[in-house]
Amino acid sequence: MMTKMFENRIDWRIEWGDCDPAAIVFYPNYFRMFNMATDALFEAAGFAPASAFERFGIIGYPMIDTRATFASPNRFGDQVIIASHIAKWGRSSFEVRHSIFNQSRLSVEGFEKRVWAASQPDGSLKGCAVPDEVRKVMLPADGRMDHV
Amino acid sequence: MMTKMFENRIDWRIEWGDCDPAAIVFYPNYFRMFNMATDALFEAAGFAPASAFERFGIIGYPMIDTRATFASPNRFGDQVIIASHIAKWGRSSFEVRHSIFNQSRLSVEGFEKRVWAASQPDGSLKGCAVPDEVRKVMLPADGRMDHV
Amino acid sequence: MMTKMFENRIDWRIEWGDCDPAAIVFYPNYFRMFNMATDALFEAAGFAPASAFERFGIIGYPMIDTRATFASPNRFGDQVIIASHIAKWGRSSFEVRHSIFNQSRLSVEGFEKRVWAASQPDGSLKGCAVPDEVRKVMLPADGRMDHV
Amino acid sequence: MMTKMFENRIDWRIEWGDCDPAAIVFYPNYFRMFNMATDALFEAAGFAPASAFERFGIIGYPMIDTRATFASPNRFGDQVIIASHIAKWGRSSFEVRHSIFNQSRLSVEGFEKRVWAASQPDGSLKGCAVPDEVRKVMLPADGRMDHV
Numbered sequence: 001m002m003t004k005m006f007e008n009r010i011d012w013r014i015e016w017g018d019c020d021p022a023a024i025v026f027y028p029n030y031f032r033m034f035n036m037a038t039d040a041l042f043e044a045a046g047f048a049p050a051s052a053f054e055r056f057g058i059i060g061y062p063m064i065d066t067r068a069t070f071a072s073p074n075r076f077g078d079q080v081i082i083a084s085h086i087a088k089w090g091r092s093s094f095e096v097r098h099s100i101f102n103q104s105r106l107s108v109e110g111f112e113k114r115v116w117a118a119s120q121p122d123g124s125l126k127g128c129a130v131p132d133e134v135r136k137v138m139l140p141a142d143g144r145m146d147h148v
Numbered sequence: 149m150m151t152k153m154f155e156n157r158i159d160w161r162i163e164w165g166d167c168d169p170a171a172i173v174f175y176p177n178y179f180r181m182f183n184m185a186t187d188a189l190f191e192a193a194g195f196a197p198a199s200a201f202e203r204f205g206i207i208g209y210p211m212i213d214t215r216a217t218f219a220s221p222n223r224f225g226d227q228v229i230i231a232s233h234i235a236k237w238g239r240s241s242f243e244v245r246h247s248i249f250n251q252s253r254l255s256v257e258g259f260e261k262r263v264w265a266a267s268q269p270d271g272s273l274k275g276c277a278v279p280d281e282v283r284k285v286m287l288p289a290d291g292r293m294d295h296v
Numbered sequence: 297m298m299t300k301m302f303e304n305r306i307d308w309r310i311e312w313g314d315c316d317p318a319a320i321v322f323y324p325n326y327f328r329m330f331n332m333a334t335d336a337l338f339e340a341a342g343f344a345p346a347s348a349f350e351r352f353g354i355i356g357y358p359m360i361d362t363r364a365t366f367a368s369p370n371r372f373g374d375q376v377i378i379a380s381h382i383a384k385w386g387r388s389s390f391e392v393r394h395s396i397f398n399q400s401r402l403s404v405e406g407f408e409k410r411v412w413a414a415s416q417p418d419g420s421l422k423g424c425a426v427p428d429e430v431r432k433v434m435l436p437a438d439g440r441m442d443h444v
Numbered sequence: 445m446m447t448k449m450f451e452n453r454i455d456w457r458i459e460w461g462d463c464d465p466a467a468i469v470f471y472p473n474y475f476r477m478f479n480m481a482t483d484a485l486f487e488a489a490g491f492a493p494a495s496a497f498e499r500f501g502i503i504g505y506p507m508i509d510t511r512a513t514f515a516s517p518n519r520f521g522d523q524v525i526i527a528s529h530i531a532k533w534g535r536s537s538f539e540v541r542h543s544i545f546n547q548s549r550l551s552v553e554g555f556e557k558r559v560w561a562a563s564q565p566d567g568s569l570k571g572c573a574v575p576d577e578v579r580k581v582m583l584p585a586d587g588r589m590d591h592v
Contacts (some may be wrong), residue, residue: 015332016345016356020208020460021467021520022267027211028179028461035176036311049312050373060168060312063175067215073273078344119170123557125221163480164316164493164504165324171317174501180461191586199520201429208460224317225494311490316504318563323507324475331472354462359471363511369569421517 006046006138010037014078020123021130024073031066034098034110037082041096056131058118064093065113074100075112080107086140092116092127097141154286155233156192158185162226172221179214182246182258185230189244199235204279206266212241212264213261220255222248228255234288240275243287302434303381306338308335310374320369327362330394330406332376337392341433345377352427353395361409368403370396376403383437388412388423393437450582452488454481458522468517475510478542478554480531485540489581499574502562508537509557516551518544524551530584536560536571541585566583 012033020026032059038061039049053060080102087095098110117125158182168174186209187197201208222228228250235243246258265273308329316322330416335345346401349356370376383391393405413421447471456477464470482505483493497504510535524546531539542554 016327016464017328017331017470017472019465021463021465022207022210023271023465024210026183026216026461028176028183031176031179032311032313035174035313039312048373050371059170062170062172063218063223065215065217066175066211068211069213070211073210075346078342086381093216123171125170125172163476164483165322168312169315169317169319173476174313176313180459183461184459196521223494225492235527260514268433318503318506318569319567320506320569323481323510324472324479327472327475357465358466358468358517359514361513362471363509363512364507365509366507369506407456419467421466 002087005046005085005141006041007083008037008041009081009083010040012036012080012082014074014076014080016076016092022073024075025116027068027070029067030070030108030110033082033100034066034068034112035085035098037084037098038096038112038114041084041086041138042134045134046132047137056116056134058116059125059129060117061094062117063112063114064123065111067111069109070107071109072102072105074102074107078102086138087111087133088140089130089135089138092129094130151269153233153288153289154193155231156185156189157229157231160184160228162222162224162228164224167224170221170272171271173223175216175218178216178218178248178256178258181230181248182184182214182216182232182260185232185246186244186260186262188214189232189234189286190282193282195282195285204264204282206264206276207273208265209242209262210273211260211262213259215259218255219257220250220253222250222255225227226250234286235259236288237283237286238280239268240277242278243288298434301381301437302337302341303379304333304337305377305379306336307378308332308378310370310372310376312372315372316345316371320371323364323366326366326396326404326406328349329378329396330362330364330380330392330408333380333394334392334408334410337380337382337434338430341430343430343433345385351432352412354412354424355421356413357390357410358372358421359408359410361407363407365404365405368398368401370398370403374398382388382434383407385431385434388425390426446489448583450485450489451527451531451583452481452485453525453527455494456526458518458524460520460522463520463567466517468519470547471512473515474512474514474544474554477526477544478528478540478556480509481528482558484554485528485530486578487563489571489578491578491581500560500578501559502572503569504561505538505558506561506569507556507558509555511555513553514551515553516549518546518551521561522546523529530582531555532584533574533579533582536573538574539584556589 016095205276248256396404544552
């Protein structure tokens, strides 16, 4: 049986304040966009983080590893599309992929590895299992829902 | 003959505005710190970007690939050290490594690949050769970058 | 004759990265939203800044005075509306007002005084007259289009 | 009896990422600097916010009114000084003044009105009395705030 990867796409207008004196997006701002896009991905799946974090008893999904590659710059006023999907589910971690398109051009790619984390009494963070109801909706690129 | 890697260390106080509702640094802000640290690395070598960019006829050193891994969080008021060095010189690109220490703890590691770039008449960017005077001062680590 | 104030409204979702350890928007981020809203106001009037700046021969409309008052906080995931209008046109300066609504609640108010500025050969900025075609469309709160 | 206003000065290097395509500081970033400067002011007085907030039972000192005026721009690499002092103590609120100097030039001025705030069980914020030990150290200017 074939399953279809769950993808979300958001529109983003490049803002003046996103850009630097070279008149291109200051790259740390792409990570703000990616974080926004991951939240939008969960929201599109029915798990809007602002309420879902509380419902699932987590503080959030902090980043443990992230990478971005930049093929071509984006400039003030450019209208871009950020396409996002889950690349892989682990037991308490998961991977997300983002692609930023400027018209037909693939401009920036992003990779994230995050942990599904609860806050412990001493203030430290602890990974906990990603709920099945989340895995079932947000099908990853490889179609596998099993624990890795 | 042994040569010594050129390293720079800067102190940074984690600011309230660097942190998110989980009370830890919002990770895109680490990339702001890394960018600051790369500029400080060049400045420590005698090539303060604000003037050196103009002298070398470049618009800057835009990012083409960057990655960070997060071992432990940092919080408001934490005093961290960001240690930076050139990992490798290419002809018109170079790699930088950053390590953020919170007291004795290695908290965040950053990797950057940047290009030494001039602006062309049509507004696009073009890589150009990193000057020898820069390479001679900013001695890289042994150049092995196996894991990325 | 009555004229109608030109107003624009944009939707904005409060992002995780907009918020601080008190779990409310870190106030400098409201100024990012206001800047975005001013650009959107001009775009709604047919003067999208990315292209209009060049057409009108200006570098932008840098801020000379801005103020914001905060009546109630906004939190991660809140959906807010930012309503913006021109409060007054001067010869080469203008005033903008923003109101952020969270449902029926007026949460934040912003005031801006900006200058319509060209870049001079020495790199400094110089105010120049706001074009009539802009004034005619973007009617201010008081309905007056004359120079002040 | 004469008393001396308590003032703190911090050095700040204008970063690449602070600046926009006009090659000047994107003004919302001045508010980040001012927030940093207010925290530094309290720290200089012996009340480093990261620990003092907890000791005094407050969540922080959220902003209720802030304003900045911009006399001249600052650019990448500029070394500026931010001078800060308490302008006035209220019962549960206080006013701060910041001045950014670029060499001998007064470039930006900032005004803040904040509230000394505790978090209530329902998540809302409530002003509470500023402790006398804080007022006694952080002596204000003469208290006249005519123009705001």
